[in-house]
Amino acid sequence: MKKNVITATKEKVLFIWKIPSLPVLFLINTILGFSTSFFIPYSSLFGIDEVGMSNAAFGVFMTVLALGGVTISSSLAKLSDTKLSRRYLLILTTFAGVIGYILFAYLRNYFALSVTAFFLLGASAAAVPQLWAYARDALKEAAIPAEDTPFIMNIFRMFFALAWTVGPALGAWLLILVDFKGLFLFVAAGYLLAFLTVVFLLQEVSKQKIVSQEALSVKKSIIKPYIFANLAAALLLSTATSIHMLNVPQFVTKVLHGTEMDVGLIFSVPPIFEVPMMIGLGLLATRMDVALLVKIGFVTAFTYFLLFNFVTEPWQIYPLQILSAAQVSITSGIAISYFQDFMPEAPGTATTLYMNTTQIGSTVGYLLFGLISEFINYDHMITVYTLSAGLACVFIVLYGKERRLRTTAQSNAPGL
Numbered sequence: 001m002k003k004n005v006i007t008a009t010k011e012k013v014l015f016i017w018k019i020p021s022l023p024v025l026f027l028i029n030t031i032l033g034f035s036t037s038f039f040i041p042y043s044s045l046f047g048i049d050e051v052g053m054s055n056a057a058f059g060v061f062m063t064v065l066a067l068g069g070v071t072i073s074s075s076l077a078k079l080s081d082t083k084l085s086r087r088y089l090l091i092l093t094t095f096a097g098v099i100g101y102i103l104f105a106y107l108r109n110y111f112a113l114s115v116t117a118f119f120l121l122g123a124s125a126a127a128v129p130q131l132w133a134y135a136r137d138a139l140k141e142a143a144i145p146a147e148d149t150p151f152i153m154n155i156f157r158m159f160f161a162l163a164w165t166v167g168p169a170l171g172a173w174l175l176i177l178v179d180f181k182g183l184f185l186f187v188a189a190g191y192l193l194a195f196l197t198v199v200f201l202l203q204e205v206s207k208q209k210i211v212s213q214e215a216l217s218v219k220k221s222i223i224k225p226y227i228f229a230n231l232a233a234a235l236l237l238s239t240a241t242s243i244h245m246l247n248v249p250q251f252v253t254k255v256l257h258g259t260e261m262d263v264g265l266i267f268s269v270p271p272i273f274e275v276p277m278m279i280g281l282g283l284l285a286t287r288m289d290v291a292l293l294v295k296i297g298f299v300t301a302f303t304y305f306l307l308f309n310f311v312t313e314p315w316q317i318y319p320l321q322i323l324s325a326a327q328v329s330i331t332s333g334i335a336i337s338y339f340q341d342f343m344p345e346a347p348g349t350a351t352t353l354y355m356n357t358t359q360i361g362s363t364v365g366y367l368l369f370g371l372i373s374e375f376i377n378y379d380h381m382i383t384v385y386t387l388s389a390g391l392a393c394v395f396i397v398l399y400g401k402e403r404r405l406r407t408t409a410q411s412n413a414p415g416l
Contacts, residue, residue, distance in 0.1 A: 019138060019139065019142045019144065019152075020138065020141070020142060020203065021134075021138045021202065021203055021205065022135070022138060022152075022156075024197065024201045024202050024203075025131060025134060025135050025138065025156070025202070026156065026159045027197060027201075028090075028131060028194050028197050028198060028202070029128075029131060029156060029159045029160050030159045030160065030162060030163050031163075031190055031193050031194040031197065032094075032127060032128055032131065032160070032163075032190075032191075032194055033159065033160035033161070033162065033163025033164060033167065034163040034167050034190050035097065035101075035187050035190035035191055035194070036128075036163075036167075037163055037164045037167025037168050037171060037267070038167055038168075038170070038171040038174070038183055038186060038187045038190070039101075039171075039183075039184070039187055040245060041168045041171060041245070041248075041249065041263060041264070041267045042171060042172075042175060042180075042183070042249065042260075042263070043062065043245075043246065044058065044246040044247075044249050044250055044369075045175075045249050045250075045253075045260070045263075046180055047061055047062070048250070050108075050180050051108055051110065051113065053110065054370075054374070055369070055370050055371075055373045055374045056370045056371055056374050057110065057370070058369075058370050059366050059367045059368070059369055059370015059371055059373075060367070060370060061110070061113065061114055061117065062246070062362075062363075062366030062367075062369075062370070063363050063366050063367045063370075064114045064117055064118050065117040065118065065121055065122065065366075066359050066360070066362050066363035066366060067118065067122070067363060068117060068118035068119060068121060068122020068123075068125070069121070069122045069125030069126070069356075069359050070122075070356045070359045070360055070363070071122065072119075072122045072123045072125070072126055073122075073125055073126035073129055073130075073355070073356060073359075074356055076089050076093070076123075076126045076130065077126075077129065077130075077133075077353075080130060080133065085204055086130050086133060086134040086137065086205070087134070087198060087202055087204045089126070089130050090127060090130055090131060090134070090198045090202070091195065091198050091199060092123070093123050093124050093125075093126045093127035093130060094124065094127050094191050094192075094194045094195040094198060095191075095195050096119075096120045096121075096123035096124045097120070097121070097123075097124030097127065097187075097188070097191030097194070097195075098188050098191045098192045098195060099120055099188075100116055100117075100119075100120030100121045100123075100124055100188075101121075101184045101185070101187040101188035101191060102184070102185065102188045103116045103120065104116065104121075104184040104187075105180070105181045105182075105183075105184035105185045105188070106181065124191065125359070127194070128160075128355070129355040132153070132156070132336060134205065135152075135153065135156050136149075136153070136337075136340060137205045138205055139152060141205050147286050148286060149337050151282035151283055151285060151286050152282070153282075153334075153336050153337045153340075155278065155279065155282055157278060157332060157336060158274065158275055158278040158279065158282075161270075161271045161274040161275060161278060161328070161329075162271065162275055163271075164267070164268070164270070164271035164274075165268060165271035165272050165274075165275070166268060167267075167268070167271075168263070168264045168265075168266075168267035168268045169261075169264040169265055169267075169268040170264075171183060171264060172260050172261050172263060172264025172265075173261075173264070174186055175260060176260065176261075225399075226399060227342055229395050229396070229398070229399035230339070230342075230395075230396065230399065231353075231354075231357045232392075232395045233298060233392045233393075233395035233396035233399075234331075234335070234339075234354065234357050234358055234361065234392075235357050235358070235360055235361035235364070235392075236361065236388050236389070236391050236392035236395065237298060237301055237331060237358075237361070237388075237389055237392040238357070238358035238359070238360075238361025238362050238365065239361040239362070239364045239365040239368070239385070239388045240301070240305060240365070240385035240386070240388040240389040240392065241301070241361075241362075241365070241385075242361065242362035242363075242364075242365030242366055242369070243365040243368060243369045243381060243384065243385040243388070244305065244308075244382075244385050246365070246366065246369045247369060247373070247378055247381045247382065247385070248263065248266065248267075248317075249263045250373075250378045251378040251379060251381070251382070252266065252314055252317070254378060255377065255378050255379050256311070256312070256313060256314050258314035262314045265318070266314070266317050266318065266321065269318055269321035269322075269324075269325075270321045270322075270324040270325035270328060271325070272325070273321075273322050273325035273326070274325045274328055274329050277325055277326060277329040278329045281293065281329050281330060281334060282334070285334050285337075290334055290337070290338050291338065293330055293334055294330060294331070294334060294335055294338050294396065295396050295397055296330065297326070297327050297329070297330025297331040297334070297335070298327070298331065298389075298392055298393050298396045298397070299393055299397070300323055300326050300327040300330070301327035301331060301389050301392075301393075302386070302389040302390050302392070302393045303323060304320060304323035304324050304327060305382065305385055305386040305389045306386050306390075307320055307323070308320060308382050308386070309382050309383060309386060335354070336354070339353070339354035340354075365385070365388075368384070369381065372384060
């Protein structure tokens with residue numbers, strides 16, 4: 001039985017590489033994964049220690065960055081589902097990343113960094129949701145069965161995770177050798193490579209059906225109770241995750257008295273486990289209710305944050321990162337196709353709605369981190385985001401019946 005499962009997995013993975021455009025999309029996804037893994041783990045060290053921002057000013061700065069991503073990616077999402085080519089938007093957003101991170105390498109003025117963060121890094125943030133929506137279009141064009149989509153999208157997300165297996169540690173090494181200037185130039189080079197890959201290797205998918213404005217109505221979607229409950233859970237978990245992401249480097253270096261390399265290794269551990277987990281969970285998603293898997297992921301995230309409250313040494317964080325890998329494999333992998341099913345006729349808008357919800361959660365987290373850490377210690381911040389993750393579990397666990405009925409009805413509809 002186990003041999004048959006392994007054989008089936010190999011066949012599915014080999015089949016993925018035969019789908020048009022997917023290999024190139026995997027490559028771009030990996031490049032963008034590397035680029036983000038060099039900056040995100042060290043953003044609080046950059047703002048607070050390098051630029052000299054106060055904790056509150058840093059929280060506002062990260063809020064500006066997040067708002068830029070939400071505002072610009074929302075506008076681009078509607079254009080991608082109606083008028084403009086996703087390939088064209090990928091060219092635009094990756095090029096914005098090149099210019100934005102080059103400026104970050106040299107700018108140290110708070111206002112100049114904030115403007116750059118909102119417009120250029122905000123535009124570059126739209127690259128990932130557009131890439132994932134492009135992948136969904138490619139699957140539809142290749143007539144891939146709907147039940148295989150969660151598995152393929154999880155494999156797709158896995159390539160993003162692969163970059164994070166070595167990215168943070170490599171980022172720490174670069175930080176030690178060439179400081180933030182060299183680090184940001186390295187990130188800019190990553191976006192340049194993604195830009196060139198899109199220009200010269202990515203083929204356009206066939207012209208998609210023009211989606212009606214009714215289908216793109218985000219307001220009409222989010223007021224539906226089952227969608228609102230899921231989005232609220234995603235927002236709260238994202239809030240917890242963003243506070244955790246910013247708090248860990250400060251907690252490790254200032255409370256546990258660890259080093260920047262400890263931070264790099266801590267962020268590098270989860271992706272090592274995410275890769276096999278994403279493959280396994282992707283297969284599992286083709287056999288069981290995806291909604292149940294997503295709920296398990298949220299509960300796992302809460303458990304991970306709860307256990308973080310008992311850490312007293314940097315090394316104790318390493319085994320906990322296995323739980324982090326498990327929850328990320330679900331909430332950032334399977335959850336993509338889970339939320340895309342809310343608006344299957346508009347994958348760009350659906351993907352961006354989900355990612356903007358998590359981005360808004362990140363915005364709240366950035367602001368809360370900056371404001372609250374002015375008054376309490378970094379170890380006490382862990383309690384704050386544990387409570388946020390717990391509330392997310394309440395939303396996601398209590399909801400479920402209507403979503404499952406809706407999914408079942410869609411899967412039985414003609415042509416699905």
